[in-house]
Amino acid sequence: MKFSVALAQISPVLGNLEKNLEKCERIIEQSIRDRIDLLIFPELTLTGYFIKDIVASVAITRESPILKKLLEYSNRISIVIGAVEETPDFKFHNAAFYLEGGEIVHTHWKVYLPTYGLFDEHRYIAPGNKIRAFDTKFGRMAILICEDLWHPTAVAIAALDRIHYLIGISCSPGRGIDTSDRLGSSITWERLNRTYAQIYSIYVLYCNRTGFEDGINFWGGSEIISPSGEQVIKAMYIQEDFIHTTLSDRAIRRERITTPLIRDEQLHLTIQELERIYRERFED
Amino acid sequence: MLVEFIRNEVERVGFSNVVLGLSGGIDSAVSAFLAAEALSQEHVWAILMPYKSSSPQSIADAKEVVEATGIHSTLIEITPMIDAYFKRYPDASRLRMGNKMARERMTILYDHSSLYHALVLGTSNKTELLLGYGTIFGDMASSINPIGDLYKTQIWQLAEALGVPKHIIMKKPSADLWTGQTDEDELGFTYEDVDTLLYYMVDRRYSRQELIELGFKNTFVDRIHGMLVSSQYKRRLPVIAKVSYRTIDRDFRYARDWET
Numbered sequence: 001m002k003f004s005v006a007l008a009q010i011s012p013v014l015g016n017l018e019k020n021l022e023k024c025e026r027i028i029e030q031s032i033r034d035r036i037d038l039l040i041f042p043e044l045t046l047t048g049y050f051i052k053d054i055v056a057s058v059a060i061t062r063e064s065p066i067l068k069k070l071l072e073y074s075n076r077i078s079i080v081i082g083a084v085e086e087t088p089d090f091k092f093h094n095a096a097f098y099l100e101g102g103e104i105v106h107t108h109w110k111v112y113l114p115t116y117g118l119f120d121e122h123r124y125i126a127p128g129n130k131i132r133a134f135d136t137k138f139g140r141m142a143i144l145i146c147e148d149l150w151h152p153t154a155v156a157i158a159a160l161d162r163i164h165y166l167i168g169i170s171c172s173p174g175r176g177i178d179t180s181d182r183l184g185s186s187i188t189w190e191r192l193n194r195t196y197a198q199i200y201s202i203y204v205l206y207c208n209r210t211g212f213e214d215g216i217n218f219w220g221g222s223e224i225i226s227p228s229g230e231q232v233i234k235a236m237y238i239q240e241d242f243i244h245t246t247l248s249d250r251a252i253r254r255e256r257i258t259t260p261l262i263r264d265e266q267l268h269l270t271i272q273e274l275e276r277i278y279r280e281r282f283e284d
Numbered sequence: 285m286l287v288e289f290i291r292n293e294v295e296r297v298g299f300s301n302v303v304l305g306l307s308g309g310i311d312s313a314v315s316a317f318l319a320a321e322a323l324s325q326e327h328v329w330a331i332l333m334p335y336k337s338s339s340p341q342s343i344a345d346a347k348e349v350v351e352a353t354g355i356h357s358t359l360i361e362i363t364p365m366i367d368a369y370f371k372r373y374p375d376a377s378r379l380r381m382g383n384k385m386a387r388e389r390m391t392i393l394y395d396h397s398s399l400y401h402a403l404v405l406g407t408s409n410k411t412e413l414l415l416g417y418g419t420i421f422g423d424m425a426s427s428i429n430p431i432g433d434l435y436k437t438q439i440w441q442l443a444e445a446l447g448v449p450k451h452i453i454m455k456k457p458s459a460d461l462w463t464g465q466t467d468e469d470e471l472g473f474t475y476e477d478v479d480t481l482l483y484y485m486v487d488r489r490y491s492r493q494e495l496i497e498l499g500f501k502n503t504f505v506d507r508i509h510g511m512l513v514s515s516q517y518k519r520r521l522p523v524i525a526k527v528s529y530r531t532i533d534r535d536f537r538y539a540r541d542w543e544t
Contacts, residue, residue, distance in 0.1 A: 117529070118534040174526070175531075177527045215525050215534075218529075
């Protein structure tokens with residue numbers, strides 16, 4: 001099935017739900033006019049990244065009017081958006097919602113919360129406990145958030161769960177200058193996106209943010225990578241950008257006929273060996 | 285705890301003295317009393333730095349603190365430096381004048397830090413630090429601050445306990461930058477009110493809605509929240525543009541007491 005997809009590479013305002021929602025609404029309305037079918041925003045779209053002690057005051061619940069408003073739009077356009085979700089037992093998750101047909105089709109809570117280097121996520125955020133694929137109007141998908149994608153096991157789970165499209169959203173800080181023409185952080189990301197797309201014969205839809213928070217830049221460079229590992233579209237580095245293209249599962253089919261790696265995955269063997277490793281490592 | 289803090293912070297970096305600006309107000313009086321107790325009077329240097337418009341009562345009160353604690357003191361008028369500079373800007377606002385005076389005093393304190401081999405002792409309280417009611421790199425600058433986590437109303441209580449002269453405790457708080465200035469007039473609320481609000485807002489993490497349910501006016505809550513947010517920069521290091529994998533204060537993190 002053919003559909004048009006857009007990556008909204010924006011720079012949210014740190015800790016200002018209203019302004020960020022306003023910005024998203026403008027982009028959503030323009031995208032509806034441009035006949036975009038699926039619109040993807042970056043990680044923590046509604047809140048900004050270094051939320052620290054702001055977490056509790058920018059968190060939204062399932063009943064939030066903000067989510068209701070976005071759900072209304074989702075009758076006309078499918079939306080992936082990042083926010084902090086507060087659970088009924090008052091935990092705070094770094095969440096991504098897939099909204100379609102007036103419903104929350106899927107919620108992913110970021111599993112891997114980096115708490116090293118410049119990161120402090122686990123101090124403020126509760127980790128997710130699931131990685132699940134889900135069906136949409138356009139095919140089967142999974143969402144992973146930033147650090148999740150640096151764990152190939154997380155991507156393997158999504159791939160083995162029979163996805164066509166992997167949506168990766170991030171707030172990736174730009175860092176690492178050397179003799180290369182690109183930042184160290186962007187080199188790693190671009191390598192990962194191409195590798196995952198190719199070895200699992202999937203489209204990788206990667207939406208990063210831009211802007212600065214406390215001197216830290218988010219490098220943008222959002223992209224869509226084809227099942228053969230080629231770049232389909234690429235957004236600007238550093239600057240806000242909006243890019244879109246049309247996708248279908250045809251290229252996935254062709255790639256899986258030519259190189260049926262995912263067909264040949266031995267799930268049973270993998271589980272058997274992982275269970276053995278688990279027993280050996282964690283049981284006496 | 286505060287006395288032990290001063291002793292520990294001074295000695296761990298190989299110092300034995302502190303220097304502080306003594307205004308005649310309650311905050312610097314409390315800091316001076318604490319320092320005298322921590323390090324003994326001969327290791328504490330108070331600098332009195334009045335401008336020509338400073339109230340004579342302030343200088344008298346500062347001298348009384350020096351008497352009561354037995355610490356060293358020096359009087360350095362800042363009028364010549366300030367007036368020399370503002371000859372260029374005869375129409376300068378009170379705000380610019382006030383900030384310049386605060387920073388003039390800071391440079392004098394840091395010069396005496398070198399002269400006496402002494403750390404600069406801060407005298408900003410939690411209320412003014414949170415509200416940003418101070419001059420960045422001026423009175424907000426110091427090496428160690430024993431009273432920065434105490435609200436103004438707590439300073440009043442501590443001053444009683446330390447034996448700070450009664451009339452210094454009782455007088456209206458003032459930055460004394462111009463005649464008749466008082467903090468509460470300038471801010472438009474009392475320390476009693478704002479400290480109660482800040483306690484619930486900051487220390488107890490009450491939401492806006494919860495604060496209003498406690499009986500605080502929404503305009504007051506919003507104004508104080510606005511002051512907190514807009515003065516955040518004063519409480520942080522200057523922002524550094526990150527390019528490497530180890531940026532000072534981001535992923536280059538060591539305790540200040542690193543190897544001391």
